[in-house]
Amino acid sequence: MLHNLSIRQLREQLDNKKVSAVELAQHFLDRATAHADLNAFIRRDPEVTLVQARAADEAMAHNQSGALTGIPIAHKDLFVTTDFATTAGSKILAQYISPFDATVVARLKNAGAVTLGKLNMDEFAMGSSNEHSHYGAVKNPWDTTRVSGGSSGGSACAVAAGLTVGATGTDTGGSIRQPASFTGITGIKPTYGRVSRYGMIAYASSLDQAGPMARTAEDCAILLNAMHGFDERDSTSMARDSEDFTRLLGQKFSNEASESQPLKGLRIGIPSEFYGAGLDAEVKQTTLAAIQQFEQLGATLVDVHLPKTELSIPTYYVIAPAEASSNLSRFDGVRYGYRAEQYTDLEDMYRKSRSEGFGWEVKKRIMIGTYVLSHGYYDAYYLQAQRLRRMIAQDYQDALAQCDVIMGPVAPTTAWRMGEKSDDPVQMYLEDVYTLSLNLAGLPGMSVPCGFSSTGLPIGLQIIGHYFDEARLLQIAHAYQNASDWHTRRPTVAQ
Amino acid sequence: MSLSLTDVQKIARLSQLTLSDDEQAQTLTQLNTVFGLIDQMSAVDTTGIEPLMHPIAMIESVQQRLRTDAVSESNNRDKNMANAPQADQGYFLVPKVIE
Numbered sequence: 001m002l003h004n005l006s007i008r009q010l011r012e013q014l015d016n017k018k019v020s021a022v023e024l025a026q027h028f029l030d031r032a033t034a035h036a037d038l039n040a041f042i043r044r045d046p047e048v049t050l051v052q053a054r055a056a057d058e059a060m061a062h063n064q065s066g067a068l069t070g071i072p073i074a075h076k077d078l079f080v081t082t083d084f085a086t087t088a089g090s091k092i093l094a095q096y097i098s099p100f101d102a103t104v105v106a107r108l109k110n111a112g113a114v115t116l117g118k119l120n121m122d123e124f125a126m127g128s129s130n131e132h133s134h135y136g137a138v139k140n141p142w143d144t145t146r147v148s149g150g151s152s153g154g155s156a157c158a159v160a161a162g163l164t165v166g167a168t169g170t171d172t173g174g175s176i177r178q179p180a181s182f183t184g185i186t187g188i189k190p191t192y193g194r195v196s197r198y199g200m201i202a203y204a205s206s207l208d209q210a211g212p213m214a215r216t217a218e219d220c221a222i223l224l225n226a227m228h229g230f231d232e233r234d235s236t237s238m239a240r241d242s243e244d245f246t247r248l249l250g251q252k253f254s255n256e257a258s259e260s261q262p263l264k265g266l267r268i269g270i271p272s273e274f275y276g277a278g279l280d281a282e283v284k285q286t287t288l289a290a291i292q293q294f295e296q297l298g299a300t301l302v303d304v305h306l307p308k309t310e311l312s313i314p315t316y317y318v319i320a321p322a323e324a325s326s327n328l329s330r331f332d333g334v335r336y337g338y339r340a341e342q343y344t345d346l347e348d349m350y351r352k353s354r355s356e357g358f359g360w361e362v363k364k365r366i367m368i369g370t371y372v373l374s375h376g377y378y379d380a381y382y383l384q385a386q387r388l389r390r391m392i393a394q395d396y397q398d399a400l401a402q403c404d405v406i407m408g409p410v411a412p413t414t415a416w417r418m419g420e421k422s423d424d425p426v427q428m429y430l431e432d433v434y435t436l437s438l439n440l441a442g443l444p445g446m447s448v449p450c451g452f453s454s455t456g457l458p459i460g461l462q463i464i465g466h467y468f469d470e471a472r473l474l475q476i477a478h479a480y481q482n483a484s485d486w487h488t489r490r491p492t493v494a495q
Numbered sequence: 496m497s498l499s500l501t502d503v504q505k506i507a508r509l510s511q512l513t514l515s516d517d518e519q520a521q522t523l524t525q526l527n528t529v530f531g532l533i534d535q536m537s538a539v540d541t542t543g544i545e546p547l548m549h550p551i552a553m554i555e556s557v558q559q560r561l562r563t564d565a566v567s568e569s570n571n572r573d574k575n576m577a578n579a580p581q582a583d584q585g586y587f588l589v590p591k592v593i594e
Contacts (some may be wrong), residue, residue, distance in 0.1 A: 103523025192550045206549060235560055238551060266575040314533045325510065332511070334587050336578035345512075346590045355513040363512055367503075367522065368529060370510040386535050386546030391539075393553045426528050467554050 002027050003162035003494060007071055010165060014070045021056035021070030025114050027051050028072045032116065033162045035493055038122040038139045039076070039160040040148075044117035048083045049319040052114045059112060069112025070228055074164045076155050077118040078125055079105050079210075080199045081354040088201045089123040089133040089151075090444065092331050092338045094358030103197025103231045104168055104210050111226035116164050120154030123359045125175055125203045127151050128431050129421065132361040137418055140183060142457055145489040149179030155213045155244075156183040158262070160458075162494035166214040166223050170200060172207045173316055174410070174435025180213055180447035181373040181410035181460025186477065186487060188220050191468050192442035193238035195224075196231035204323035205236070207316075207439040216487055217448065217477035221245040224470065240468065248475035250482075257298060262479045264298030273309040274408030274434055277373065286459045287409045290450035294407070297483055304399035304406065308392045311430055312437035315392065318354070318372050318385035319440070325364075325369025331357065364425065393441035396464075405476060406464040409434055410447045414457035434462060444470050448477045449486040538585055 002024060013019045029046050049072075056070035080086045080098035087093045101109065109115070122132040130138040130153025138153040140146040141161040152169035156179035159167050169176040171189035179188030188211045195210040202208060212223035224245045231237045240388070242276065252258070254265030267289065275284060295301065333339035333353030340352035358366070360449040372381035399406060411431055421428045438445045447460035461480075465473040481487050498506075503523050507514045514522060549557045572585055581588035 039520070073592045083556075096578055099571060099577070126593075207533060232560075232562060236549065239560075304589060311535065317529065318533055318536070334589055335576075337580075339580035343590065346592050349590055350511045351513045354511055358512075363510075364522070366510045366512065367506045368526065368533075368540065371506045371526075371532075374506075374509060380537065381533070381544050384539075384541060385540035386548060387544040388536060388539060389550075389554075390544055390547035391541070393547060393550060397553060424528070425525050426532050429529075429532065440550070441553065467551065 003031060004490060006216050007068070007165055007214065007222050007475055010071055013472040015065070021053040021060070021114060022050060024070060025053035025072050025116070028116055028164055035163060037162055038141060038144070038157055038161055040120055040138055040154045040161065040163055041087070041117045042077050042087055042135045042154070043084050043304060045084060049114060049116055056112055058116055066110070066112040066259050067222060068108065071113050072116050072164055073108060073166045073168070073223070074114045074119050074155070074158055075105060075114040075168045076121050076152050076170055078121060078170050078201050079168060080201065081105050081115070081118065084118050086118065086201070087135065089135060090358065090362070091123040091134040093402040094337055094338060098199070100199060103196035104227050105199065107229070108168070108226050113226070116479070119158055119167060122151035122153065123362050124201065124324070125151040125170055125172055126361050126365055128156065128174065128178060128428050129416070130179070131418065131422060132359055136174050140415045141493050142183065143415070146417055146457070147182070149182035151413060152432060153179050154214065156180055156185055159183070159185045159213055159215065160491060160494065162490065166212055166219055168210060168227070169213045170210045171439065172203050172320060173439050174432050176213060177212050177410050177435050177445060177447040177460065177462060178403040178432070182415040182458065184449045184458030184486070184489060185213060185215055186217055186220055186446065186448055187211060188224065188446045188470060189438065189444060190224065190228065190470050191444045193236050194444070194468070194470070195228050196237050202327040204320040205327065206323060207287055207320060208420050209439070217446070217481055218246065218249055219475045221249060221474045241323060242312040243471060245471050245474055248471045249478045251475060253298070253475070253479070261298030263294060263476065264297040265492055266294070266405070266476065267302050268294060268299050269302050269304035269399050269403035269406040271304050271306040271309070271399060271408060273306045278412050278430070278433070279409060280413045282453045283409050283413060283459050286451035287461055290461045291407055293484065294480065297479060301401045304402055306395050306399055306437065308388065309433065309437060311388055312392055312440055315385045315388045315440060316432070316436040317368065317429060318381050319389065321365040321369035322382050323369070324472055325366045325373065328362070328366055333357070366437065373443070391439045392437050396437070396441045396443060400466050405473065406461050410460040411435070414453045414459060438464055443467060446471055446473050446477055448480060449489070450484070451486055452489070498523060498530065
């Protein structure tokens with residue numbers, strides 16, 4: 001089945017003329033229609049998709065194909081696109097058509113990728129379950145009574161259900177890794193500044209980072225090749241040379257490595273703080289079993305410590321809302337977005353437009369952020385959080401001085417039931433305990449499928465690396481995927 | 496720390512949000528729960544620690560980049576204004592602010 005092939009396999013099919021880009025696009029468009037109940041997409045426009053697919057076929061006929069020519073992908077609806085409306089999962093942007101493409105979108109387009117549509121997400125990327133979307137929750141394809149994770153829940157669901165081969169996601173506090181873990185797919189959050197934020201609607205600018213979500217580490221590497229790179233339009237884009245993230249795939253980790261032990265020489269840091277109270281027993285067992293397999297592949301384990309792990313939650317929930325309250329002040333009903341129908345004066349128009357346009361979680365985070373930045377509280381909250389941020393990042397530096405990567409669970413549990421954690425906001429915030437610190441430190445991290453719970457729900461392994469060491473992370477994940485088959489398991493809808 | 500209803504009203508005003516009475520009560524409960532979590536931060540001694548604004552500053556010096564002051568974009572007014580709820584001849588329309 002076409003929807004079970006990887007990007008690399010589809011490339012071969014396209015290059016050998018076994019399938020055309022139009023046939024491929026049509027196959028996935030049909031699947032998205034057949035499985036519309038999953039609610040993975042917010043927007044699709046088959047005409048637009050097929051125009052792009054025909055252009056890809058044309059390019060291939062003239063031997064002008066790039067790495068992704070004809071490969072169907074879809075974008076998280078946080079990336080602005082000229083070809084499709086962009087909502088950020090919010091009512092306030094229900095009718096928004098961007099005058100420009102996000103850099104990530106433009107780069108994937110230039111590489112020849114065909115866009116299937118825009119993917120559902122928590123409103124403005126604020127959430128861990130995709131239940132905070134104005135366009136409805138996304139269902140988990142493994143169990144449709146459960147959440148797909150968030151905020152890139154639509155991206156994760158679409159990849160897992162075989163509605164697309166790859167997708168873009170964004171990760172401010174775990175929004176690529178956690179939904180990847182909940183749906184059994186592979187995702188990477190690159191180092192902060194690696195991928196341009198231009199045209200990616202801002203949530204928390206010092207934490208936001210875009211990355212690919214796909215079935216395999218190899219596919220993530222191929223997508224990241226097209227997505228990354230310096231962009232002068234993003235003031236925090238890092239000026240680094242472009243890399244080939246596939247270059248280490250299948251390579252031995254060190255000189256001592258062998259065919260049977262390709263990861264010989266790899267030192268894996270195990271932070272005890274990631275395995276303590278609150279971690280579901282099955283998730284723990286599965287994660288440790290995966291790490292054991294890494295040992296069989298030649299790796300050695302090192303005990304490391306990340307003592308401020310739990311403090312990353314309050315630190316994050318000061319910094320992210322603070323930056324969000326500032327970023328979201330642009331939505332005032334004047335230049336774009338929703339405007340209330342009735343109002344008495346300008347101020348009333350601002351307030352009514354925002355109050356009617358934003359959902360509850362967004363309002364709440366704006367208010368938390370406004371408060372921590374307000375006069376008299378800035379030092380106690382915002383500056384204290386930024387100081388803690390340095391301590392958290394320093395803990396990582398100390399830990400990574402003793403190892404090549406750190407491994408642990410992505411989330412304390414598997415995907416929960418819809419509505420289960422909606423009442424108590426803090427309950428859901430605690431779910432992010434293993435992912436938030438990485439964004440605070442700006443480090444790259446992956447989620448790689450490593451097993452299932454007894455009820456058949458996917459579990460992801462988190463692999464955390466040094467700054468700008470994505471190629472290594474992908475190499476290590478690829479070696480694991482060569483030795484395991486968790487990433488090849490499919491939910492019934494994708495079989 | 497515990498917020499009062501007056502605090503919530505002030506925060507909503509600063510946030511340019513209108514809350515119904517029910518929403519104010521809900522906000523009060525939820526913000527107090529969240530700040531219960533956030534207040535764990537205050538127990539940590541951070542004396543002498545520099546705030547970290549940009550994560551990459553952990554490994555190298557990060558400077559705000561400046562570009563040369565040159566025209567880089569073409570004029571795209573109509574397209575840029577197409578999303579305005581109300582516009583007229585290149586102007587964004589808002590309710591009257593000066594009598």
